[in-house]
Amino acid sequence: MANLPLLEFTTHCQRVRRLYKKGLRNLEAFYDRRHCYRYQAVLLRDRFDKNRCVDPNTAEKLVQEGEDELFQIQHPVTRKFPTSVGGVAHAREVEPPDWVMDYWHPLEKAQYPEYFKRREQRKLDYIKFWQSQYGNEPDNKGSH
Secondary structure (H helix, E strand, O other): OOOOOOOOOOOHHHHHHHHHHHHHHHHHHHHHOOHHHHHHHHHHHHHHHOOOOOOOOHHHHHHHHHHHHHHHOOOOOOOOOOOOOOOOOOOOOOOOHHHHHHOOOOOHHHOOOOOOOOHHHHHHHHHHHHHHHHHHOOOOOOOO
C-alpha cells in the first residue's frame, strides 16, 4: 500500500476556480500594463460567466477544453512570486536547526531562563519516550 500514488480528488468547482486563477496569472505574464491586463481579465471573466449555467456534461467538456487552451497559450516564462517554490528568494532564509541552541553561551541562555528550563525538560521527556519506544542504545564500543 505504501507504493500507491497519492490521488487528488477535485470537484468541478475547484477545477473551474483553478483554471480561472491560472488564466489570470497567465494574463499577468503577458500584459505588463495594468489597464491592458484588467481589460483582458474582464474578457476572461465574461467567458467564464457565459458558461456558468450549463449541464454537467457540457461543463466538464468546457473545463477540459479550457485547460487544453491554457496549456497551448501559456507564457514561456511564467511569473513566479519571489518567495514561492521556483522563485528567486525561495528558501533564502534558512531556519537554523534546534540543536544550534545547545551551543549557546550560558550568558545567552540566561536571557531566556523559562524557555531553556522548559526546553531541557522536553529534551529529557523525549529521551524517555525514545527509550520506552525503542529501548536503550546498545553499547558498541568496538564499532565505528
